[in-house]
Amino acid sequence: MSGGAAPLLMTPGPTRVPERVLQAAHRVLHHRTPEFSSALAELLELLRPLFGTRTADLLxxxxxxxxxxxxAITNFFSPGDTVLVCTNGKFGEMWANLAESYGLDVVRVAEDWNRSVNPEEVARGLAASRDVRAVLVCHSDTSTGVLNPVAEIAAVAREHAALTLVDGISSIGGTPFLFDEWGLDFAVTSSQKCLMCSPGVSFVAVGERAWEAVGLSGFPRNYLDFGAVRQTLSAEHPQTPGTTPVGLMLQVLEALRMIHEESLEAVFERHERMTALLRRRALGLGFNLQGDGLAKRSPTLSALGVPAGVNPADLRARIRERGIQVAVGLGSHEGSSIRIGHMGDIRLPDVERTMDVLEQVLDARERP
Ligand SMILES: Cc1ncc(COP(=O)(O)O)c(C=O)c1O
Incomplete structure (x- = not known):
């Protein structure tokens, strides 16, 4: 890479932050002022369509x-509660580990990273275990690129009176997410992915049934007390507890304005077009799509099996020398795949440039 310039971030998060969003954070605003409250209220309204909810609390x-x-674990559950976790990727596994670390009983289903979750195996898991309080699933698992069938999973969970908690961190804002229509109870996203901001702040949607679970939960909590956040937000001038990371919030507000200026539908379509272009060119270069059994893949990132004889870490280093940062595979795919993010502010010319560089690097490798 020349002259120490920052590489183009084609990673599956954090992703590039547009200049306009960076500039928005330069305003100095105290978090206990009507000006900040009005920015916060606007932010939360603009965020609603990304979560697909009219009724859930956004915190x-x-x-x-x-x-x-x-x-989510400490607000909704108690030690000894049983949850069923879909672990077909690193971030599904993260749900399971978090739950276990708080003493919950975890039933793992769909453990194969090369397959989508099949709602029938969730149904079987729920039928076989007593009193499962919730199903935890990752929508777009950033380790594999799977897009799990969250709506179908939630329908099954509801039949068994279990909540559905969804990690939408690499999907919300990049592909349709319909919290109300899918009957979800909790969802989360973060600033550094499709929201095209710096890392450091997250947003959760909490539905009515999840609030009922908060009332039953037996864990102590303080900094992450969802009820306390709801209370400060419901003041005449909405606020958040403690010192708000105002700069980050102003970034998110500006990013959401940009998303709505482009229109959410156009943003989703752009993600689909970037995905189609990247995968077509990748297949042409001898890559394969990681995971034979993935019924649906996320339009926000691509996990690509590298051509025979190519070392992913090596490939990443050579691409980086040419000014582009990608990621390598995770888990058992570490030695056989790379992951390229195409979410948030990433545009078709960025994908073209990335694939041109990949092609050059592969060509150079084959030359004596
Ligand atoms: C799907 C998914 N879930 C959870 C996380 C963890 O989030 P964070 O790194 O913001 O704490 C990530 C981060 O990459 C992710 O991609």
């Missing part, structure tokens, strides 16, 4: 996604 969480997921 900012002053931390990255993993903390918001941990908050």
């Amino acid at each position: 900012p969480i002053h931390a990255t996604g993993r903390a918001a997921m941990e908050g």
Whole structure:
């Protein structure tokens, strides 16, 4: 890479932050002022269509996604509760680990990283275990690129009176997400992915049934107390507890304005077009799509099996020398695949440039 310039971030998060969003954070605003309250109220309204909810509470969480997921465990459950977790990727597994670390009983289903979750195996898992309180699933698992069938999973969970908690961290804002229509109870996203902002803040949607679970939960909580966040938001001038990361919130507000200026439908279509282009060119270069049994793949990232004889870490380093940052595979795919993000502010010319560089790097490798 020349001259120390920052590489183009084609990683599956954090992703590029547009200049307009960076500039928005330069305003100095105290978090206990009507000006900030009105920015916060606008932000939360603009966020609703991305979550696909009119009725759920949307709460900012002053931390990255993993903390918001941990908050879901401590707000909705008690030690010894049983949850069923779909673990067909690193982030599904993260749900399971978080739940176990708080003493919940975890029933793992769909453990194969090369397959989508089959709602029938969720139904079987729910039928076989007593009193499962919730099904935890990752919508777009950033480790594999799977897009799990969350609506069908939620329908099954509801039949068994279980909640559905969804990690939408690499999907919300990049592909349709319909919290109300799918009958979800909790969902989370974070600033550094499709919201095209710096890392550090997350947003959760909490539905009515999930609030009932908050009333039953036996864990102590403080910083991640969803009820406390709801209370401060419901003041005449909405606020968040403690010192709000105002700069990050102003970034998110500006990013949401940009998304709605483009229109959410156009943003989704752009993600689909980038995905089609990238995968067509990747297949032409001898890559394959990681995971034979993935029924649906996320339009926000692509996990690509590398051509025979290519080392993914090596490939990543050579691409980086040419000014583009991608990621390598995770888990058992570490030695055989790379992952390319195409979400948020990434545009078709960025995908073209990335694939041109990949092609050059592969060509150079074959030359004596
Ligand atoms: C799907 C998914 N879930 C959870 C996380 C963890 O979120 P964070 O790194 O913001 O704590 C990530 C991060 O990459 C992710 O992609």
